[in-house]
Amino acid sequence: MPDTNFAKGLAGVIATESKICTIDGDEGLLSYRGYSIQDLAANSNFAESAYLLLFGNLPSESELADFSAKLEARREIRPEIIDGLRLLPADTHPMVALQQAVAAHGSFDAAPGGEIGPAIERSIDLIARFPTMVAARARLAAGQEPIAPRQDLGHGQNFLYMLSGEVPDTERGDIFDDCLILHMEHSLNASTFTARVVSATLAPVDASVSAAVGALYGRLHGGANERVLHMLTEIESAATAEAWLDDQLAVKRKIMGMGHRVYRAKDPRAHVLEAYLKHLADKAGGSEDYDKLKVIERKMSAIMEAKGKQIYPNVDYFSGSLYRVLDIDVSLFTPIFAIARVVGWCAHILEQWEDNRIYRPRAAYTGEHNRTWAPVSERG
C-alpha cells in the first residue's frame, strides 16, 4: 500500500535549495543574500538591493551605475501594452490587468526560457516596467491618460509621479523605495513558488512572472494590508479602539495584520514601516491611523501575554497606512507589492534555471476505482 502521509499545503516540505533569502521566524530576522533587511532598508537603495537579489552580491560602483542606468532607460512600455490595458473594463482589478499586461509583454522581443543571460536582461525589463504598467492602468481606470515615465527620477519617485503627474519630494520617493526593498523577497511564498514551478517547465520569464502575479492576486496572499485599512475605517478613533477590539474578540473575529505563519517575533519589516509611518505622520501633525494601530497593538499584546502567548504586527500592519500617507489609493496596494516582489520572482527564476528540474509532485488518490461506463439511458 502506498504511503499517503502528506503535509497539506506542503507545510514544512523542502521544495528546493536556495541562496536568496533566509528567515528566522523565532528571532524575527529576514535577510537577502546574507544581509539583514534592516541593514538594507537603512543603507541600500532600490537598484542596489535588486542587483543584490538577482546577482548574489552587492554591486561595485560601475556595476551599480550600469544596472541603475538600465533600470531607468527601460521604464517605457510599448503602445500595444497600453492599448491592451485600454481594452479592459474600468472595474477590472489592477492585478488582473497586470497579469494580462505581463503575459502580453512576453510577445515582444521575448527570450526563450532556460537561458540565464537573456533572462537577466528580461528580468531588468520587467523590474523597470512594472511601475509603468501599474501606473498606466491606474490612470486609464480613472479615465485619465497614462503619464510617460521619467528617467531622471528615482524608481519609487517616478512611480508616484506617473500616478499623479506631480513629482514627490525625494524623501517620499526614498521612503517608498525602502517599502519596495522590504517587500522584494520572502522565500517560497505562494507567488514565488508559482514562479519557480512555471519557470521549471522552461517557460520564459514573462510567462512565469505573469503566473506569479496571478498567485499574488489571491486574497490569502496579497491584499492583507488592504484589509488592515478596512479595519481602521471601522474604528471611530484611537479613544474607542480598545472597545472596538473587545467587541471583535468577543465574536472571535480575526484581527488583520497581526501574527504570521513564519514569524514568532515582530516582523522585522514592521519595525521599519512603523518608523516611517510615525515620521511622516509627525511631519503632517499626527495620524489617526497610527494612533489607532498602536492602541490595537498594545492591547492585543497585553491580552495574549495574559494567556502566556505573544502576538506581533506583521509586514501588512503598518504598510497600508504608510501608503495612504503617500497618497496611494488602496486599490494599488497589491500591485505595489508586485512592483517590489517581481525582483524576488526573477531572482528565483534565475536560480531555478541554474540547476533545473520540473516540479512533479504526486497526489494521493482517494477516489473511485474500476467503474464501468454505461450508456446515459441506463444511468440512475
Add this chain to the structure above:
Amino acid sequence: MPDTNFAKGLAGVIATESKICTIDGDEGLLSYRGYSIQDLAANSNFAESAYLLLFGNLPSESELADFSAKLEARREIRPEIIDGLRLLPADTHPMVALQQAVAAHGSFDAAPGGEIGPAIERSIDLIARFPTMVAARARLAAGQEPIAPRQDLGHGQNFLYMLSGEVPDTERGDIFDDCLILHMEHSLNASTFTARVVSATLAPVDASVSAAVGALYGRLHGGANERVLHMLTEIESAATAEAWLDDQLAVKRKIMGMGHRVYRAKDPRAHVLEAYLKHLADKAGGSEDYDKLKVIERKMSAIMEAKGKQIYPNVDYFSGSLYRVLDIDVSLFTPIFAIARVVGWCAHILEQWEDNRIYRPRAAYTGEHNRTWAPVSERG
C-alpha cells in the same frame, strides 16, 4: 541543525489528496474518476467526459443535455478579447497569446476566487471558449479574420471549422474530440500543479488557468509532440528509419516521444491515438509518418529488450502525426493540449477549494550568512 533532505522537483512528494485521476504506470492504466481512459475514449464524448471530471460522476440525460447546451452556447468570445489578440505581433507564440487572452478574460464578469458555484460556471465558460481563443489567434497570426463559432457543431468539429472555415466530417470531429478526452487530465503535472498552487491563494479561476497556460508553454511540459514531428522530418523514409535511429543512438541523442517519467508500460493513450492514426492513414491510402513511427518503435523496443529493458511510446508519439492528418498546423499542438487540459485544471481548482490550504513549502537555505553592508566606495 534543520533537516535539509529534499526531493528535487518534489519527486515522489505527495502534495495533496485527489479524487480526480489515477495513474498506474506499471500497468499502463489511466482513469478519470475511476473510469479507464480507454473506456471513455471508446464510449464517451467531449461534454460527458468534461462533466465527469468536473463533477465526479457521469451525467444523467438531463444533466448532460444541460451541460452540453451551456458548452455550445458560451463559445463566443468578447470583441475586446479578439482586439487584445490583434495587438500582438504575428510571431507571438500561440501559448503566450492564450495566456494573455485568459488573463484578459478575467476582466469580464469574473467571479471571486474560492466560491465553488460561480467557479463551476466560470470553468464551463473557459472550456467552451478555449477553442475560440486559439482559433481566433491562429487566424489573426495568419493575417485572416477570426471565424465566429457555430453552436450546431461538435466541440472539436467547431474548432476545426473555426480554423479553416470548412466544416470537417463528423468522423474527423469525433476523433479530434477523443484526442481531447485523452489529454484532459493527468494528475499533478506541472501545469495542473500550477493551477492548484495559484488557486489555493484564492485567486479566481481565470487567473489560475492563465498561470497554468504559462506552465504548459514550457518546453519540458507541452511541446513534446511537436518535437516528434521535427524528428520525423529528419527521417527520409520508413526504409531509412533504422539507419537514422542507429546514427542518433550512436551520438546518444534522445528519441522523442519514447518513455515517460510515470509509465513503465505503453501509455494507454498511445494505443488509442495509434489506432486513430492508422485508421485515418489507411483511409488516405497510407501515411509515411505512421510507417516511420512503427519502424522506430519496433527497433527501439528490440534494442532495449536486448539490454533487458523496456521502452514504449508515450502520448506524444502518435498525436502529432494524427493532428497533421487532421490538417492542424504544428504550431497549434500545444494550444490543443491546453484546449483539452483546461478541463483537468478546472477540476483541480474546484477540488482545491473544497478543502483549501495555501501552498507554502520551505527552501533549504544554502547561501551566505551575517554579511554587513558597506558603502559602494569600500567594495572590492
